[in-house]
Amino acid sequence: xxxxxxxxxxxxxxxxxxxxxxxxxxxxxxxxxxxxxxxxxxxxxxxxxxxxxxxxxxxxxxxxxxxx
Ligand SMILES: [Zn+2]
Numbered sequence: 232x233x234x235x236x237x238x239x240x241x242x243x244x245x246x247x248x249x250x251x252x253x254x255x256x257x258x259x260x261x262x263x264x265x266x267x268x269x270x271x272x273x274x275x276x277x278x279x280x281x282x283x284x285x286x287x288x289x290x291x292x293x294x295x296x297x298x299x
């Protein structure tokens with residue numbers, strides 16, 4: 232069984248763990264429908280449009296629960 236020869240220091244352990252927290256969204260593009268920034272190739276989180284079509288019914292504070 233492969234085993235680490237030496238215990239990693241707290242510093243190395245914490246540096247390794249810190250890599251998980253840098254999952255940031257770097258690429259943002261304005262939505263072609265509403266102009267809000269969002270990830271490319273994703274349904275817009277503001278208006279729910281993708282590829283010029285309404286893909287997801289977005290709940291707004293005024294509407295509350297979406298009717299089924
Ligand atoms: Zn949009």
